[in-house]
Amino acid sequence: MFLFGLRKHGALFLGPSETLGHFDEEFEVINARWRLFRKSSGRRHFDREMLPKRLERQFSRQELPERARIGSSSGRMSAALHEFAEVRGREALLRAYDLLLKSHAPSSIIVTSDGEVLAWFGAASAFVDTHNNLTEWSVEQILHRDLHFVINVALEKLRTGETEGFSRRVGVTLSSGQSQPLTLTFETLDSVHRPALLLIRLRLEADELQHSQTEAKDGERITDADGQLLSKRVHELERDLRLTEETLQHVTERLEASGEELQASNEELQASNEELQASNEELQSANEELHAVNEELVTVSAEHERKITELSSLNNETESLFSILGIGVLVVDRRLSVQRFSEEVALRFALEPHDVNRRLGVIGPRLAFIDLPQAAGKAIGTSAVITASGDYEGKPLSIEIHPIADREPMMPPAGAFILFRDIATASERGD
Numbered sequence: 361m362f363l364f365g366l367r368k369h370g371a372l373f374l375g376p377s378e379t380l381g382h383f384d385e386e387f388e389v390i391n392a393r394w395r396l397f398r399k400s401s402g403r404r405h406f407d408r409e410m411l412p413k414r415l416e417r418q419f420s421r422q423e424l425p426e427r428a429r430i431g432s433s434s435g436r437m438s439a440a441l442h443e444f445a446e447v448r449g450r451e452a453l454l455r456a457y458d459l460l461l462k463s464h465a466p467s468s469i470i471v472t473s474d475g476e477v478l479a480w481f482g483a484a485s486a487f488v489d490t491h492n493n494l495t496e497w498s499v500e501q502i503l504h505r506d507l508h509f510v511i512n513v514a515l516e517k518l519r520t521g522e523t524e525g526f527s528r529r530v531g532v533t534l535s536s537g538q539s540q541p542l543t544l545t546f547e548t549l550d551s552v553h554r555p556a557l558l559l560i561r562l563r564l565e566a567d568e569l570q571h572s573q574t575e576a577k578d579g580e581r582i583t584d585a586d587g588q589l590l591s592k593r594v595h596e597l598e599r600d601l602r603l604t605e606e607t608l609q610h611v612t613e614r615l616e617a618s619g620e621e622l623q624a625s626n627e628e629l630q631a632s633n634e635e636l637q638a639s640n641e642e643l644q645s646a647n648e649e650l651h652a653v654n655e656e657l658v659t660v661s662a663e664h665e666r667k668i669t670e671l672s673s674l675n676n677e678t679e680s681l682f683s684i685l686g687i688g689v690l691v692v693d694r695r696l697s698v699q700r701f702s703e704e705v706a707l708r709f710a711l712e713p714h715d716v717n718r719r720l721g722v723i724g725p726r727l728a729f730i731d732l733p734q735a736a737g738k739a740i741g742t743s744a745v746i747t748a749s750g751d752y753e754g755k756p757l758s759i760e761i762h763p764i765a766d767r768e769p770m771m772p773p774a775g776a777f778i779l780f781r782d783i784a785t786a787s788e789r790g791d
Contacts, residue, residue: 365454368402373495394495467562471511472555473518475499484562487532506532507544511560513586514546516593518558523548529581541565679703688780691764694740694772696720696733705780727752730759732778739763740773756782 366372372387374380374395380387387397467482477497480488487504490497499511510528517526525547532540542564549557679702682689688704697717705711709725721733729750739746739761749758758781763773 366399368399370399372397372399467564469503469560469562470549471499471515471558471560473515473558474555475512475515476555477502478557482562483564484560487562504532506530507542509590510544510582510586512593513582513589514558514560516589517546518548518551518556521551523551527580528586686782690778690780691775692720692736692778693775696736696740698723699775708780725752727757727759732759735759736761736776736778739776743773758782 371390374397376395378395380397386399386401386403388400390396390398461481465481467484469480469484469488470478472478475498477488477499487507488502489504490502499515500508503511507530510530513528514526525545527543527545529541529543532542534540542562545561545563547559547561549559682702682704686704688702688708690701690705691699693699697719698711698715700716701711711723715723719733720736725732727750730748735746735748738744740763743763743765745763746761747759749756751757760779760781762777762779764775764777766772766774
């Protein structure tokens with residue numbers, strides 16, 4: 361409503377928790393620190409839900425110009441004319457609100473439980489001064505000093521939960537030096553929400569006769585109980601202040617102790633920094649040594665690669681020789697687990713690389729003319745060469761089992777070589 365009534369170049373002052381929102385383009389900044397703005401646009405903003413529909417229809421028909429009525433012969437207004445009617449009706453309603461407040465609202469002041477002055481009406485404006493304080497509208501800042509005591513008493517009662525209304529009579533010294541008798545009636549408007557609202561009604565008394573006649577029924581004078589109530593509040597605030605001072609002193613002592621600890625820690629950090637510098641020099645020396653070791657490892661790695669290449673070549677040559685001679689080799693250890701086998705054996709008996717380390721009795725080969733696992737175990741146990749021959753898949757096959765002597769003397773054989781002779785050659789496998 362205030363934004364609707366603010367004219368162009370009008371000033372707007374906001375509180376610390378208020379913002380312009382989506383109307384920031386309508387204002388220019390006068391002072392950003394004090395949140396003071398000037399309206400730069402002449403447009404009026406209003407909420408269409410503010411007016412009731414019945415009143416809106418009444419003003420829309422009465423306030424339209426004659427030319428607009430003629431243009432709406434069909435009984436239905438355009439959107440622009442409808443908005444114009446709403447604006448005119450809104451302005452009339454706002455004027456009516458202002459006249460009602462001026463005519464019927466009692467001389468009163470509305471104050472929150474936090475001591476903030478929200479509004480004042482009628483003759484109460486004579487006791488309000490906002491010219492010297494534009495930032496904080498509190499009881500102590502803008503209201504007459506003779507009203508501070510009794511209003512603070514009412515606020516203290518409101519804070520403690522006493523919502524019953526009461527009246528007090530005070531004398532206010534005007535700027536002319538005259539004393540004006542005044543009766544203040546306090547009434548709680550809202551004690552549910554926070555901050556609570558307090559209505560202060562003011563009644564001025566014309567002369568001493570009327571003052572004496574209405575004293576008994578309008579209100580009491582300031583009593584000792586009022587002073588005791590505020591004194592109690594002052595004592596509580598002084599106690600809180602003392603506790604705050606003690607807390608601040610304790611915090612200060614802690615900060616000083618922390619400063620000393622930080623200084624000691626700084627000295628330790630300096631010593632640690634020197635140690636780290638020495639360690640860094642040692643690490644640099646170790647890095648140089650590691651660099652030399654790395655070069656040696658590169659040389660050794662190259663030598664290993666060369667030997668691996670030679671072993672691969674030798675293995676390929678050995679496999680080629682077995683193929684030419686028609687010999688297949690299968691190696692087992694003492695437990696008769698397969699350690700390795702040649703390509704000829706893998707092709708003839710369908711062995712796979714994952715068969716390594718599996719038992720000979722599990723993966724085969726199974727021959728009709730010899731129990732291969734039993735014969736291999738016997739060759740290893742007796743250190744004797746065992747031979748056998750027969751047919752396998754319609755072709756002659758001879759087998760020789762040779763024990764593998766252990767490197768340590770007087771130890772049983774480490775395993776056995778199983779040689780398969782007369783195995784099909786590479787040319788036969790190709791056919």
